[in-house]
Amino acid sequence: MSKQALLIIADGMGDNPIPDLNGLTPLEYALTPNLTALAKQGLFGNVHPVQPGVPVGTDVGHLAIFGYDPYDVYTGRGPIEAYGAGIELLPTDIAFRGNFATVDDEFTVLDRRAGRINTGTHELAEALDGIVLSNGTKVIVRPLSAHRVAVVLRGENLSEHVSTTDPGTAKEGETVQKSIALNEESDAIHTADAINELTEKMFSVLSLHPVNAERSLQGMPPANMILLRGIGREIQAPKITTTLGIRGACIAGDRTVLGIARMAGFDVYHRDSFTAGHDTDFIAKADLAIEQLKSGYDWVVLHIKSPDLAGHDCQPMIKVSSAIKLDMMLGHILRHIDLNECFVGYTSDHSTPCMRRDHSGDPVPTFFAGGNVRSLPLENFGEKYVTHGSLNNLTARDFFRIQMDHLGVVAKLGA
Amino acid sequence: MSKQALLIIADGMGDNPIPDLNGLTPLEYALTPNLTALAKQGLFGNVHPVQPGVPVGTDVGHLAIFGYDPYDVYTGRGPIEAYGAGIELLPTDIAFRGNFATVDDEFTVLDRRAGRINTGTHELAEALDGIVLSNGTKVIVRPLSAHRVAVVLRGENLSEHVSTTDPGTAKEGETVQKSIALNEESDAIHTADAINELTEKMFSVLSLHPVNAERSLQGMPPANMILLRGIGREIQAPKITTTLGIRGACIAGDRTVLGIARMAGFDVYHRDSFTAGHDTDFIAKADLAIEQLKSGYDWVVLHIKSPDLAGHDCQPMIKVSSAIKLDMMLGHILRHIDLNECFVGYTSDHSTPCMRRDHSGDPVPTFFAGGNVRSLPLENFGEKYVTHGSLNNLTARDFFRIQMDHLGVVAKLGA
Numbered sequence: 001m002s003k004q005a006l007l008i009i010a011d012g013m014g015d016n017p018i019p020d021l022n023g024l025t026p027l028e029y030a031l032t033p034n035l036t037a038l039a040k041q042g043l044f045g046n047v048h049p050v051q052p053g054v055p056v057g058t059d060v061g062h063l064a065i066f067g068y069d070p071y072d073v074y075t076g077r078g079p080i081e082a083y084g085a086g087i088e089l090l091p092t093d094i095a096f097r098g099n100f101a102t103v104d105d106e107f108t109v110l111d112r113r114a115g116r117i118n119t120g121t122h123e124l125a126e127a128l129d130g131i132v133l134s135n136g137t138k139v140i141v142r143p144l145s146a147h148r149v150a151v152v153l154r155g156e157n158l159s160e161h162v163s164t165t166d167p168g169t170a171k172e173g174e175t176v177q178k179s180i181a182l183n184e185e186s187d188a189i190h191t192a193d194a195i196n197e198l199t200e201k202m203f204s205v206l207s208l209h210p211v212n213a214e215r216s217l218q219g220m221p222p223a224n225m226i227l228l229r230g231i232g233r234e235i236q237a238p239k240i241t242t243t244l245g246i247r248g249a250c251i252a253g254d255r256t257v258l259g260i261a262r263m264a265g266f267d268v269y270h271r272d273s274f275t276a277g278h279d280t281d282f283i284a285k286a287d288l289a290i291e292q293l294k295s296g297y298d299w300v301v302l303h304i305k306s307p308d309l310a311g312h313d314c315q316p317m318i319k320v321s322s323a324i325k326l327d328m329m330l331g332h333i334l335r336h337i338d339l340n341e342c343f344v345g346y347t348s349d350h351s352t353p354c355m356r357r358d359h360s361g362d363p364v365p366t367f368f369a370g371g372n373v374r375s376l377p378l379e380n381f382g383e384k385y386v387t388h389g390s391l392n393n394l395t396a397r398d399f400f401r402i403q404m405d406h407l408g409v410v411a412k413l414g415a
Numbered sequence: 416m417s418k419q420a421l422l423i424i425a426d427g428m429g430d431n432p433i434p435d436l437n438g439l440t441p442l443e444y445a446l447t448p449n450l451t452a453l454a455k456q457g458l459f460g461n462v463h464p465v466q467p468g469v470p471v472g473t474d475v476g477h478l479a480i481f482g483y484d485p486y487d488v489y490t491g492r493g494p495i496e497a498y499g500a501g502i503e504l505l506p507t508d509i510a511f512r513g514n515f516a517t518v519d520d521e522f523t524v525l526d527r528r529a530g531r532i533n534t535g536t537h538e539l540a541e542a543l544d545g546i547v548l549s550n551g552t553k554v555i556v557r558p559l560s561a562h563r564v565a566v567v568l569r570g571e572n573l574s575e576h577v578s579t580t581d582p583g584t585a586k587e588g589e590t591v592q593k594s595i596a597l598n599e600e601s602d603a604i605h606t607a608d609a610i611n612e613l614t615e616k617m618f619s620v621l622s623l624h625p626v627n628a629e630r631s632l633q634g635m636p637p638a639n640m641i642l643l644r645g646i647g648r649e650i651q652a653p654k655i656t657t658t659l660g661i662r663g664a665c666i667a668g669d670r671t672v673l674g675i676a677r678m679a680g681f682d683v684y685h686r687d688s689f690t691a692g693h694d695t696d697f698i699a700k701a702d703l704a705i706e707q708l709k710s711g712y713d714w715v716v717l718h719i720k721s722p723d724l725a726g727h728d729c730q731p732m733i734k735v736s737s738a739i740k741l742d743m744m745l746g747h748i749l750r751h752i753d754l755n756e757c758f759v760g761y762t763s764d765h766s767t768p769c770m771r772r773d774h775s776g777d778p779v780p781t782f783f784a785g786g787n788v789r790s791l792p793l794e795n796f797g798e799k800y801v802t803h804g805s806l807n808n809l810t811a812r813d814f815f816r817i818q819m820d821h822l823g824v825v826a827k828l829g830a
Contacts, residue, residue, distance in 0.1 A: 017788075360820060362789065
């Protein structure tokens with residue numbers, strides 16, 4: 001029987017020493033007997049998401065975890081959101097992430113999240129979905145969480161070399177930007193025209209929509225525009241599941257992660273109780289992972305968003321609590337799998353240090369255990385404890401290859 | 416308030432075990448309580464200047480410390496010496512480093528340093544500066560220390576693909592070399608002609624110069640030629656200060672380091688007491704660094720040349736003494752800055768092992784401390800002690816990016 005592997009991704013768990021935690025990081029501070037016991041049975045170290053000192057987004061961090069070179073394949077967040085929304089992109093499509101927003105008649109942005117709208121977005125998206133622009137380009141619109149939305153243009157001769165319409169964060173008072181061609185090719189000019197036509201059409205359709213009439217009655221800002229950003233194309237690299245001939249499953253609450261996993265060729269599993277918040281159901285995710293391993297997937301990836309949120313919000317004790325819950329989840333999993341048959345790995349897409357409240361370029365504690373993987377003594381699991389390990393200072397792509405090699409699916413170079 | 420950083424560069428400090436020092440390196444042997452105390456509050460390790468096993472020059476080592484890929488941007492030492500001499504290069508200029516030398520009537524080199532001339536070089540350089548060659552190329556000449564001089568050709572259609580005129584070290588008895596085009600392009604042919612014309616002109620002008628008449632009277636060899644080498648163009652990469660949006664200050668006695676710092680966009684600070692020798696004023700440099708940090712620079716770089724000289728001269732105890740002085744300087748600095756507001760880093764541009772008397776490819780002890788940077792236990796500061804640290808086996812460019820990431824100026828990849 002060939003081996004399987006489980007990878008647990010703790011989004012943004014990597015951190016730096018925090019005074020309130022006696023100068024420890026949340027992961028060092030938390031009591032995590034299962035993480036420690038498993039790490040000391042395997043390879044471990046602090047792994048760089050892309051390269052030392054470069055902070056990455058969740059999207060780029062996950063591309064690297066799934067074995068891609070983000071410098072090669074990453075064009076923008078749009079295509080990832082589109083996949084997250086369930087749109088299967090064609091190579092000729094261009095995709096955006098968007099915000100439902102409130103604008104006035106002259107397209108001045110009054111609220112770039114339309115009052116953080118969270119109901120009626122399905123209806124609003126549906127009203128725009130399927131619009132055909134004058135040059136024949138078809139518009140695909142799918143709602144994501146809250147004010148977020150995925151927008152795809154499908155047609156001939158579309159170019160990603162155009163500017164987008166979102167004036168940016170905290171730019172209320174500026175107008176929706178005109179799209180401009182960023183080179184002199186006719187495709188770019190034609191695409192910018194299509195985007196500007198779409199901006200007008202969205203305003204016409206959304207302004208008259210019953211959802212917005214109802215919002216106005218209730219004194220809420222109308223969602224009468226979608227601001228577009230993150231333009232890009234589908235990643236131009238083969239799905240890693242195809243390249244390696246493996247079946248992969250990804251279990252997550254976060255739409256971005258699910259989108260990247262789908263682009264990478266994974267079957268994705270989402271449940272309503274996977275909230276991508278602190279209240280996500282850790283044990284239900286674990287049970288689903290165990291089930292998918294039993295069903296025969298070669299590689300099951302289980303993603304937890306909570307530590308990243310705690311980092312952005314500077315809540316060290318919440319991050320400690322995420323680490324403890326994750327450790328208990330791991331304990332639950334270990335009671336249901338055989339480490340001789342199934343490797344277990346752990347990593348993060350990036351560090352989100354609480355004191356920085358944003359992603360940093362610091363490397364992330366990582367391990368890969370099970371079977372007869374090489375091992376070293378380890379005092380405890382966490383940033384400072386794993387520095388002497390064999391994965392230290394490797395990159396996420398190195399770590400991906402190491403896992404796949406233990407599954408026996410990396411082609412031998414030479415003979 | 417955004418954070419600041421200080422970087423101390425100990426030129427050539429890296430070394431290998433020395434029998435006379437009980438098998439320790441100078442840095443391991445020296446009592447350096449401040450270096451040790453600081454290193455154990457941060458990231459440390461042995462860092463490779465460019466890649467493992469590749470010895471580098473002071474110029475290339477500093478390009479890497481300042482974040483450049485020397486394989487991309489380094490063309491020759493000439494442009495760096497030009498910047499060190501205060502010449503602001505144009506992209507069309509070609510630059511050389513030169514030696515005042517003594518030649519006979521047939522251009523045979525009698526002394527390639529003109530008796531290590533160290534007076535009158537300003538007058539001699541001035542006599543050549545501003546010469547216009549027959550094709551319209553303008554000549555810029557600026558004296559450096561002793562027999563050293565920077566020469567720049569400014570004009571249309573100049574090429575760096577030509578040979579230079581210096582026959583090389585210990586080649587007395589050979590003649591000044593004719594410059595030859597190294598490809599068939601007209602620019603190269605035209606540039607070689609210009610250089611050969613300059614060789615003739617320099618001899619005519621310098622031979623008749625009063626400084627040389629005076630030297631002859633005193634029995635000293637005349638400085639009647641400049642031997643040219645190290646041809647290159649300005650680095651074709653943007654200034655790192657511009658790229659990252661930071662203000663940088665460089666405090667040094669060494670002209671090469673000052674030249675590279677200017678090319679990289681730093682404001683440079685030099686005083687007469689910064690001798691680039693063992694007698695340099697460590698405390699005055701420290702005071703100037705403290706002053707520049709107070710004045711608001713984001714990154715202040717303080718360079719000490721002394722350990723490199725000790726390495727070249729195989730003087731282990733002098734190198735030990737440099738390390739001790741540097742440690743005392745660091746102690747002085749630490750009494751005037753707040754580590755919560757200002758990170759402190761330490762590195763070298765390369766190793767200059769005493770037993771080798773030249774640069775080697777060995778990595779260099781390095782640290783980065785302050786704020787809430789991750790830390791590890793450390794017994795003492797030096798080559799063998801820092802091997803278990805988190806910077807170990809990273810490169811100088813990685814180290815640069817890590818410092819800049821802690822300043823928060825490295826752009827996030829992805830979203």
